[in-house]
Amino acid sequence: MVTLCPVEKSIQAGTDRLARAAVNVGLNVRHGQQVIVTAPLEAVPLVRQITKHAYKAGASLVTTFYADDEAALARFGNATEDTFDTAADWLADGMATGFREGAARLAITGGNPALLSGQNPDLVSRASRAASIANRPALELITSFAVNWNIVAAATPAWAALVFPGMPEVLAVPKLWNAIFDASRINGEDPVADWAKHNDQLHRRANYLNDRRFDALHFTGPGTDLTIGLADGHLWAGGSSKAKNGVICNPNIPTEEVFTTPHRLQVEGYVRSTKPLSYQGTLIEGIEVRFGQGRIIEAHATKGESVLQRVLDTDEGSRRLGEVALVPHSSPISQSGLLFQNTLFDENASSHIALGQAYSECMTEGGGKTPESLAARGANSSLIHIDWMIGSGDVSVTGLDAAGGSVPLMRAGEWVTAV
Amino acid sequence: MVTLCPVEKSIQAGTDRLARAAVNVGLNVRHGQQVIVTAPLEAVPLVRQITKHAYKAGASLVTTFYADDEAALARFGNATEDTFDTAADWLADGMATGFREGAARLAITGGNPALLSGQNPDLVSRASRAASIANRPALELITSFAVNWNIVAAATPAWAALVFPGMPEVLAVPKLWNAIFDASRINGEDPVADWAKHNDQLHRRANYLNDRRFDALHFTGPGTDLTIGLADGHLWAGGSSKAKNGVICNPNIPTEEVFTTPHRLQVEGYVRSTKPLSYQGTLIEGIEVRFGQGRIIEAHATKGESVLQRVLDTDEGSRRLGEVALVPHSSPISQSGLLFQNTLFDENASSHIALGQAYSECMTEGGGKTPESLAARGANSSLIHIDWMIGSGDVSVTGLDAAGGSVPLMRAGEWVTAV
Numbered sequence: 030m031v032t033l034c035p036v037e038k039s040i041q042a043g044t045d046r047l048a049r050a051a052v053n054v055g056l057n058v059r060h061g062q063q064v065i066v067t068a069p070l071e072a073v074p075l076v077r078q079i080t081k082h083a084y085k086a087g088a089s090l091v092t093t094f095y096a097d098d099e100a101a102l103a104r105f106g107n108a109t110e111d112t113f114d115t116a117a118d119w120l121a122d123g124m125a126t127g128f129r130e131g132a133a134r135l136a137i138t139g140g141n142p143a144l145l146s147g148q149n150p151d152l153v154s155r156a157s158r159a160a161s162i163a164n165r166p167a168l169e170l171i172t173s174f175a176v177n178w179n180i181v182a183a184a185t186p187a188w189a190a191l192v193f194p195g196m197p198e199v200l201a202v203p204k205l206w207n208a209i210f211d212a213s214r215i216n217g218e219d220p221v222a223d224w225a226k227h228n229d230q231l232h233r234r235a236n237y238l239n240d241r242r243f244d245a246l247h248f249t250g251p252g253t254d255l256t257i258g259l260a261d262g263h264l265w266a267g268g269s270s271k272a273k274n275g276v277i278c279n280p281n282i283p284t285e286e287v288f289t290t291p292h293r294l295q296v297e298g299y300v301r302s303t304k305p306l307s308y309q310g311t312l313i314e315g316i317e318v319r320f321g322q323g324r325i326i327e328a329h330a331t332k333g334e335s336v337l338q339r340v341l342d343t344d345e346g347s348r349r350l351g352e353v354a355l356v357p358h359s360s361p362i363s364q365s366g367l368l369f370q371n372t373l374f375d376e377n378a379s380s381h382i383a384l385g386q387a388y389s390e391c392m393t394e395g396g397g398k399t400p401e402s403l404a405a406r407g408a409n410s411s412l413i414h415i416d417w418m419i420g421s422g423d424v425s426v427t428g429l430d431a432a433g434g435s436v437p438l439m440r441a442g443e444w445v446t447a448v
Numbered sequence: 449m450v451t452l453c454p455v456e457k458s459i460q461a462g463t464d465r466l467a468r469a470a471v472n473v474g475l476n477v478r479h480g481q482q483v484i485v486t487a488p489l490e491a492v493p494l495v496r497q498i499t500k501h502a503y504k505a506g507a508s509l510v511t512t513f514y515a516d517d518e519a520a521l522a523r524f525g526n527a528t529e530d531t532f533d534t535a536a537d538w539l540a541d542g543m544a545t546g547f548r549e550g551a552a553r554l555a556i557t558g559g560n561p562a563l564l565s566g567q568n569p570d571l572v573s574r575a576s577r578a579a580s581i582a583n584r585p586a587l588e589l590i591t592s593f594a595v596n597w598n599i600v601a602a603a604t605p606a607w608a609a610l611v612f613p614g615m616p617e618v619l620a621v622p623k624l625w626n627a628i629f630d631a632s633r634i635n636g637e638d639p640v641a642d643w644a645k646h647n648d649q650l651h652r653r654a655n656y657l658n659d660r661r662f663d664a665l666h667f668t669g670p671g672t673d674l675t676i677g678l679a680d681g682h683l684w685a686g687g688s689s690k691a692k693n694g695v696i697c698n699p700n701i702p703t704e705e706v707f708t709t710p711h712r713l714q715v716e717g718y719v720r721s722t723k724p725l726s727y728q729g730t731l732i733e734g735i736e737v738r739f740g741q742g743r744i745i746e747a748h749a750t751k752g753e754s755v756l757q758r759v760l761d762t763d764e765g766s767r768r769l770g771e772v773a774l775v776p777h778s779s780p781i782s783q784s785g786l787l788f789q790n791t792l793f794d795e796n797a798s799s800h801i802a803l804g805q806a807y808s809e810c811m812t813e814g815g816g817k818t819p820e821s822l823a824a825r826g827a828n829s830s831l832i833h834i835d836w837m838i839g840s841g842d843v844s845v846t847g848l849d850a851a852g853g854s855v856p857l858m859r860a861g862e863w864v865t866a867v
């Protein structure tokens with residue numbers, strides 16, 4: 030017999046609720062649907078709970094790919110330099126085929142965000158670029174919502190050590206699990222009902238913004254005076270959405286944002302980040318950036334600037350915006366005061382913008398969704414999509430319409446109008 | 449600091465030697481080559497050692513797929529019955545693409561052989577059949593030696609419990625590891641040199657048999673009087689072989705057999721198994737089978753007969769032979785006296801025959817290797833390939849040539865002629 034201590038019991042109950050939410054709210058798995066899971070090795074217990082609930086919900090087959098941080102590190106410690114442009118294109122293509130055949134996609138995030146921070150940055154960047162190129166077809170199916178998909182998080186020792194530096198692992202991991210449970214809105218009596226209510230709020234907010242059809246958003250705050258033109262036929266989205274296979278899913282758990290597509294050529298002014306950006310294990314802090322005609326023409330950071338410059342040089346689209354998102358300063362993740370160093374959480378703590386690839390979901394059908402027509406309407410494309418935080422209790426956002434009118438949207442980080 | 453107890457230290461040293469043998473003798477990884485690994489979750493430490501040695505040997509990328517017995521069981525416990533004909537064809541196709549692009553294949557065996565023995569046999573068989581069909585293209589690339597490949601074993605708690613029933617896990621797992629190390633010929637000072645010597649022996653034996661060009665083999669022993677016609681242009685193989693990508697690899701560690709292709713239409717007589725056959729967790733014991741014109745026309749077993757009958761009914765080729773192999777009774781695995789319930793070990797303890805698919809490697813190039821020409825020359829094809837043991841210290845094997853001559857090959861289980 031194995032007995033669990035009270036902490037383990039409470040985490041096991043939490044991960045079971047999280048697993049149910051991932052399967053039934055996040056993916057909304059359909060009868061007979063395959064599910065493709067990716068997860069860090071440390072997330073085996075959560076994966077098993079997810080697998081069980083997915084089969085209960087009718088999944089025909091759950092296939093999990095585990096990522097092992099130690100194996101990833103072994104490459105940097107032992108492989109020869111000329112091999113770092115290699116990626117598992119055969120696997121990425123296989124997964125893309127799976128999605129085309131209707132498989133749902135569940136990603137469990139939680140690996141060590143700082144894993145590669147001590148490695149040769151040139152090799153890291155080459156390996157990462159090769160992986161991005163290989164994964165592009167699969168990723169496009171996900172970002173274009175060909176199938177229902179979801180990301181949830183699992184607490185791992187390495188991640189917990191970053192979020193709670195100096196705290197013993199035996200305390201830090203449960204503390205991170207609890208922060209994940211709080212942020213993921215699964216602590217109530219009925220998480221499915223709670224998520225229905227939350228989705229309703231986000232849908233109302235997106236509808237409100239879609240009805241206004243703003244031309245641009247104007248952000249002001251300390252170090253920030255930025256006007257973000259919105260793409261022609263941009264759409265605001267938030268909360269659950271309907272994938273092209275007809276399934277209504279919640280792609281992110283947690284999610285607190287409403288977001289849309291900036292115009293890639295129409296961003297002007299300057300902006301200062303309000304939280305550190307964790308990029309492949311490097312914290313980039315105090316980002317200050319100037320835009321001209323949508324392009325970043327000057328970029329500085331008080332820490333990690335060389336990494337930032339490298340990211341900006343990824344490709345033609347990496348200096349332009351693919352997303353702008355509004356999150357009230359009072360969001361539960363923001364109120365936790367934690368820097369998770371994980372985009373899934375940090376982007377939901379604050380209004381943010383993303384460098385790189387736009388979501389075609391955030392564009393109307395009307396103008397066509399071929400790569401060419403999306404680009405012509407202002408949607409950006411790139412190998413990268415990196416969110417960074419520009420909202421805070423000191424930031425205001427104003428909607429600008431075509432007629433020259435302006436509508437206050439956020440003041441001191443909070444929505445001005447209830448929906 | 450973490451200290452290892454002496455048992456852990458000795459296992460870690462053994463798995464490191466096994467990892468080096470798998471990479472450098474088994475696969476013989478080439479510079480720039482990708483490696484695709486499959487492994488049970490319990491084999492993480494061995495996978496990490498293999499990954500490290502593969503990168504040291506020049507691998508460009510090592511990708512591991514972990515199989516989780518608990519997740520597999522969760523399907524049988526929770527999924528609805530109508531979903532069991534589903535397989536991850538997208539993944540199997542992706543792996544096949546990887547092999548076509550030159551990736552090497554390393555399989556780590558060791559999952560619980562009895563995992564599904566308590567499940568609904570109809571569902572087990574449907575799931576297994578679906579997986580076989582999906583994996584066929586990838587498997588054909590392996591069996592036809594398109595790339596270098598290797599199978600090694602890892603001791604897992606569930607497997608150790610089967611091999612050493614009643615023994616506490618803390619003793620059984622190290623005992624199984626040591627049995628694996630012994631059988632895998634990696635305990636000497638220089639395992640690479642030891643394997644070179646062993647391969648040389650097996651090559652000489654295969655050459656001896658190829659030079660004789662026997663028409664048939666005649667097995668006699670208790671309950672056995674079986675004449676196995678050999679395919680036209682059959683080739684004997686054993687030990688390392690050269691894959692079509694030019695790499696000399698050792699597909700199995702351990703290996704003690706020389707083997708060739710029977711003629712699918714020319715097997716006559718009866719045969720009794722000499723060891724239990726472990727098939728998907730069921731032990732099939734006391735198999736007695738009668739062949740007519742190459743086909744099993746009568747089959748009995750003292751235990752597990754219904755599973756045997758189900759296997760024989762898989763497809764047209766599952767009642768015919770795809771392999772005949774000779775292993776002396778004095779082989780180290782045979783001398784260990786253990787029933788591993790794992791084909792990689794048990795087939796190397798005894799002369800054996802296999803139901804199902806033949807190896808095209810065991811056929812000359814001359815007559816062509818299209819599926820049609822292979823079949824015309826007598827090579828069998830099937831979704832299955834199941835080895836079962838028919839050799840022992842009481843079994844004799846005689847080579848029969850076209851002119852009616854006969855050459856004693858094995859007497860009382862041992863080779864008659866040294867090579």
Ligand SMILES: [Zn+2]
Nearest residue numbers: 286288354376
């Ligand atoms: Zn966002």
Ligand SMILES: [Zn+2]
Nearest residue numbers: 352383414416
């Ligand atoms: Zn984003």
Ligand SMILES: [Zn+2]
Nearest residue numbers: 705707773795
């Ligand atoms: Zn064999």
Ligand SMILES: [Zn+2]
Nearest residue numbers: 771802833835
């Ligand atoms: Zn065989």
